[in-house]
Structures are given as C-alpha cells and as structure tokens.
Amino acid sequence: MNRVAIEYCQDYSRIKEAVDRIVSCTTFPDCQGRTILVKPNILSDSRPEAGITTHPALVKEVVALCFERGAKKVYVGDSPGLHNPGFRGQNCGMDEVCRQTGAQWADFSKSPQSVLLASGERVKVASVLNEVDFTISVSKFKTHQLMYSTGPVKNVFGLMPGLNKSPMHLRHPSREDFAAFIVELFKVSKVVYSFIDAVIGMEGSGPANGTLRHVGLLFGGADAFLVDRAQALVMGYDEADIPILNAARLAGLMSERPDYPILDPADIVIPDFRRISVERPKGLFSSLILPFFTRSRDRRKTARRPAPQFDNSRCIHCRRCVQICPAGALRHDGQITVDTAKCIRCYCCAEMCPADAIRVEEN
Ligand code: SF4
Ligand code: SF4
Incomplete structure (x- = not known):
C-alpha cells in the first residue's frame, strides 16, 4: 500500500511501458468483474497540448489496463468548474478515449447524489459513485495557487458537478479549511489507485495559467496521499507546507513510511521548478496583533x-x-x-x- 512508483517517461508515445512498469511494482486493484471510474483532471475542456488536463494517452492506457484485467465496465468522467450541458470532454480528448476503448462517459451533472461527509457537511457528488466498485484518480502534475500543488487527492473535487464546487471556497476560505474539506471529500471518492501525468507538467501560475514544463515522469501508487506527497517533493516543496498533506496527517490518513521501488523523489527534485510561494505569517503584527482588529480569522x-x-x-x-x-x-x-x-x-x-x-x- 505504501509503495509509490515514479518512472521516467519522456513522451506520451512511451506511456504504456511506463504504466506497465509502475503497475508491476505497486498494488494495483483487482479489476476482475468490477465497474470502475477513471477520473482524469479536466479543469476546463482545453486541448491536450495546453497541459491543463490529464493527457488522453495516459487515460486511454489506464482504461485499457482495467479492461485487460477483466473489468466489467469502465467509466471515464470529470466535471469542469463550468459544466456545459452535453459536456463529454470533446476538446481534451476524453470523448475520443471513450470511443476508442469502449469506456462509457459519465456525465457528473446528471442526477448528482447528496452525501453526508464525516465532517457533517452535505455535498452533491456524481451519482456514478453509487455504481462503481472503485475509482482511479489520474491527475496532472501542476502547481495550484491555493493548494500549491494539485494531485490525485485534490482531483476528487471534480466529483462535485460544475457550479456545486465554487461555493465550497466560500464555506472554507482558508487554505487549511479547504484542504480539510478536500480530505473529507476524498473519503467518499472510492479512490484506490492514483496516477500523476508528469510527462508534461505545469509550473508558475497553475493550475490553468502557468508555464508548461517537460518533467518526463509518471507517478503511480495505491496511497493517493503518498503519491501526492511524492509530487510535492519533486516540485521542491517541503511536505509540511502542503495543506492537503497536513490535513491528511491531522485526519490520521498519512502513512509515514513510503517505499519507492523505482525512483526516489529526493533524487529527482527539479531544482529550478517555479513553485507557488508558500504563505507564511509576516511577523508578530500580522500573526498575533492584526487578528484582534479584523472581522474574522478567515x-x-x-x-x-x-x-x-x-x-x-x-x-x-x-x-x-x-x-x-x-x-x-x-x-x-x-x-x-x-x-x-x-x-x-x-x-x-x-x-x-x-x-x-x-x-x-x-x-
Ligand atoms: S476576464 Fe476572462 S473569464 Fe472574465 S469575462 Fe474576461 S475573458 Fe471571460
Ligand atoms: S472570490 Fe476573488 S479570486 Fe475568487 S473568483 Fe471571485 S474574484 Fe476571483
């Protein structure tokens, strides 16, 4: 469970080899007779070369792997922040992936179900979660203005259809509270395995307006939090700076002893990767005195x-x-x-x- 495989993959034409190698040395779920949701990151329906969405070549390979291993049915789906009627990932290549592999597109906006999170908060999520045995999160290696990096855990936010998402920012405006909310949402996501498409990643002002960066890696593992952690380390972050990892630790979901069977993130840190600067209290005035004069902590x-x-x-x-x-x-x-x-x-x-x-x- 605690194994995170990171393999070199210089371009998308080599993605099958990298997927096979990663899966061979991690705990991939038993697909026999199962119904599976493959959940890419489709922040917006942009072309694959924009580097905003998970590349369809990886999604296609993951779907093919599920079928090879006996899956009964595979869904592919995600919901962008603004979910237009009839959306099925035409520009980002997911529609074509479904056509080529026999996967079925899951429209998250159709009859979403209301679920109660362990925190007591009620949210709407895609009803396909009722039907599937498990979910595979296939995220994109990108910086994120709010969470600093976005990986397989943050990727579950897309399970909330369209405009159901943005009010969550109002309910949880601080980075810490929003991260804690994402961790609660993760618990109902059924994610049992995660990949990160880091062949081409995004640095600077991610997750949509950053600069493309050839990273040449693919990540995979059964523990989404450890896969997320490995990504943050390769980006050059200190794990203690990543709100989602801190929230996972507080929730008792963070395994402390990851095992890296192929590449160790400590050996492949990208020294000049343009990260989002980590917000820190600016001295005594803003951390201790200012709160007494402001309307709310958030x-x-x-x-x-x-x-x-x-x-x-x-x-x-x-x-x-x-x-x-x-x-x-x-x-x-x-x-x-x-x-x-x-x-x-x-x-x-x-x-x-x-x-x-x-x-x-x-x-
Ligand atoms: S700022 Fe951007 S999103 Fe807003 S109206 Fe102009 S183009 Fe559209
Ligand atoms: S609250 Fe501010 S940052 Fe968020 S969408 Fe509105 S203008 Fe943009």
Whole structure:
C-alpha cells in the first residue's frame, strides 16, 4: 500500500511501458468483474497540448489496463468548474478515449447524489459513485495557487458537478479549511489507485495559467496521499507546507513510511521548478496583533493572499469569471471590475478564464 512508483517517461508515445512498469511494482486493484471510474483532471475542456488536463494517452492506457484485467465496465468522467450541458470532454480528448476503448462517459451533472461527509457537511457528488466498485484518480502534475500543488487527492473535487464546487471556497476560505474539506471529500471518492501525468507538467501560475514544463515522469501508487506527497517533493516543496498533506496527517490518513521501488523523489527534485510561494505569517503584527482588529480569522487569512489582477485588454467578455465567483466580487459593465473587499482569493476566476486575462501575482 505504501509503495509509490515514479518512472521516467519522456513522451506520451512511451506511456504504456511506463504504466506497465509502475503497475508491476505497486498494488494495483483487482479489476476482475468490477465497474470502475477513471477520473482524469479536466479543469476546463482545453486541448491536450495546453497541459491543463490529464493527457488522453495516459487515460486511454489506464482504461485499457482495467479492461485487460477483466473489468466489467469502465467509466471515464470529470466535471469542469463550468459544466456545459452535453459536456463529454470533446476538446481534451476524453470523448475520443471513450470511443476508442469502449469506456462509457459519465456525465457528473446528471442526477448528482447528496452525501453526508464525516465532517457533517452535505455535498452533491456524481451519482456514478453509487455504481462503481472503485475509482482511479489520474491527475496532472501542476502547481495550484491555493493548494500549491494539485494531485490525485485534490482531483476528487471534480466529483462535485460544475457550479456545486465554487461555493465550497466560500464555506472554507482558508487554505487549511479547504484542504480539510478536500480530505473529507476524498473519503467518499472510492479512490484506490492514483496516477500523476508528469510527462508534461505545469509550473508558475497553475493550475490553468502557468508555464508548461517537460518533467518526463509518471507517478503511480495505491496511497493517493503518498503519491501526492511524492509530487510535492519533486516540485521542491517541503511536505509540511502542503495543506492537503497536513490535513491528511491531522485526519490520521498519512502513512509515514513510503517505499519507492523505482525512483526516489529526493533524487529527482527539479531544482529550478517555479513553485507557488508558500504563505507564511509576516511577523508578530500580522500573526498575533492584526487578528484582534479584523472581522474574522478567515477574512484575515485570505486578505494576505494576492488578489487576482484583470487585464481588460485581453478580456473576451465571456463572463465565465462572473459566473464562477462564489463571493459575488466581480461585475461586468463592459469591463471586469473586482471588489477586493469581497474577494476571498479562491482564484476560481483565473482557473476558468479562457483568455488568460486574469493573473495572480507570483511572489
Ligand atoms: S474574484 Fe476571483 S479570486 Fe476573488 S472570490 Fe471571485 S473568483 Fe475568487
Ligand atoms: S473569464 Fe476572462 S475573458 Fe471571460 S469575462 Fe472574465 S476576464 Fe474576461
């Protein structure tokens, strides 16, 4: 269970070899007669070469592997932040993966089910979870403005259909609370195995507006938290800085002794990888004194983060940012204006902007 395999994979034409090698030295689930959900990261329905979504070559290989091992039925599905009716991953290549492999597309927006998390919070998730025996998370190696890195654990956020997601940022505005929420959601996700597509990754202002980076790796393992941890280490983060890993530790879900049968992340850290700067309290005033003068602890925490910057010259007036903003902080009157007092710095707007007109300042 605690094995995380990391293998070199220089380009997507070699993905089958890398998948086979990774699966051969980790605990891959028994697929015989099972119904399985393969869950890629489809943040938005962009072309594979944009590097925002899991590459279809990997998803195709994972589906083929499930069928080779006797799966009865395989679903592929995810739900972007703005889920248009009839969405089936046409641009990002998932529709084609389904056609070529015999997998069935799962439309998460159809009759989502309401589930009660162990934390007592009720959320809507894709009803396909009722039907499947387990889920395989197939995420993308990317930085993330809020969580610093996004991997197989954060990938379960997509199980919540479309606009059900963004209000969660309002309920859990601090990085710590949002990470704890994701860990609770993970518990109902049925994820038993995880891959990370790190052939081409994203650095800088991820998960949508960063810079593509050839990483040349594939990650896999049965413990999603350890796979996530390995990714963070290769990016050069200290694991103690990653909110999801801290939340997992607090929830008693973090195994302390990972085993690396192929590559050890300590040996393949990318020294010049452009990470998101880790937010730290800036001295005595902001950590101890300022809280007494601010309206709430969460407000103080989010206000420390950089606000999104709008470049109206690039804006194509699609209003996606206005639709997704959970705080009602954006207005479109010919151009976009942001009410920084309302903005909770969730960065959903930047993730959804198709014109790269919203940037988050990199520290
Ligand atoms: S303006 Fe952007 S960053 Fe601010 S709350 Fe709205 S979606 Fe989040
Ligand atoms: S999402 Fe981007 S392009 Fe669309 S209205 Fe907002 S800023 Fe403009």
